[in-house]
Amino acid sequence: MIGVTVLGATGSIGVSTLDVIARHPERFRAVALTANQDAERLAEQCRQHRPNYAVMVNPDAARRLADLLADMPQPPEILTGVEGLEQVAALPESQYVMAAIVGAAGLRPTLAAANAGKRVLLANKESLVVAGAMLMRAITESGAELLPIDSEHNAIFQCLPPNFSQGLAEVGVRKILLTASGGPLRDWPIERLSSVTPEQACAHPTWSMGRKISVDSATMMNKGLEVIEACWLFGTDTDHIQVVVHPQSVIHSLVQYDDGSVLAQLGNPDMRTPIAHAMAWPQRFDSGVAPLDLFSVARLDFQEPDMKRFPCLALAFQAARQGGTAPTILNAANEIAVAAFLDRRIDLPGIAEVVAGALDALPEEGVEGQGVEFLLDVDRRARECAEQLVVRRSA
């Protein structure tokens, strides 16, 4: 029996993970579930999955959760705060940790899981963007396993040979082709992008996801974060990654080899496929996802991304090339800008302006030899700077 800690259990990835766990009760048990403040949802999940621990980051919500579960015969131990998250990420009774918190808030618990030598199922791409070098080092040094959950990276992982960590050139890989749906605004007139509402930005054509990643998909910052994520996961650089817009989201990414072969992974757009892949790996089992019907797909289209329409993608490439703290600043400024857009304080094009402004205003520093406190301090400063830019822009 494999114990699983699900960080971010109440979110879109968390719910899909619990669905996969429930399909394989002989093999997996949810040992700990965590959420930020949705006590009602977490209480329901605790009744169904009977974990040993439940973490509510928000202390008021933790008290509410305790009240909601008071009549359970064996209620979970309730923990709170980031310390609670770190504790359940490193539990001896959990072998697998699903990292599905959204944003840089996922960094500390993801690092804790990596340091504790777990199989880390990584959905929280922001933690690699913020602290890629540190997280990859923690994985190697502790002997942890890192399995990508992001559908594109999971697809690439499936298309690479098992010894890819020797170096992509070494194993005959010429390029990674990272697919992107282009999001809901792919065909909007550019001059109307400033009138896009949060509802329109979150109405993704092919995937159903949390609000932050949905806005990131609309601006294609999501693809930019994924380029940085791919650099760390597969030990490569931006010159070896090409973004390909593919509106149907059926091909989840491809790998191009020196001999002209191109391998792709296909499937219906449902995150239970990469989740089940990473949980069963190196075996395979049922995920609950319907088999792909190529006749109903009928056609697959491809386009080059339009960097004018999607300046966030260009900014992410720029930050990836700069390295150092630039990706940390990019991510923090984007989190602030997306929240401001969802609160209707800035318009959609304002997101790229805030991110560009923060990258300009803050010095890029090297990260060699730095610890997590340094990166979290950069993250804090970038958030303050971005908040000022939001205020200036909305005034």
Ligand code: NAD
């Ligand atoms: P979501 O908003 O649906 O869920 C986020 C989860 O994180 C919730 O459980 C919430 O309680 C928790 N959380 C939020 N803020 C927190 C904080 N400050 N501290 C602790 N916990 C906090 O998000 P999602 O769509 O499930 O995405 C989760 C992660 O997975 C993101 O990094 C996203 O980029 C990545 N991802 C998601 C998808 C998808 O299909 N949803 C696909 C690929 C990657």
Ligand code: MG
């Ligand atoms: Mg993705």
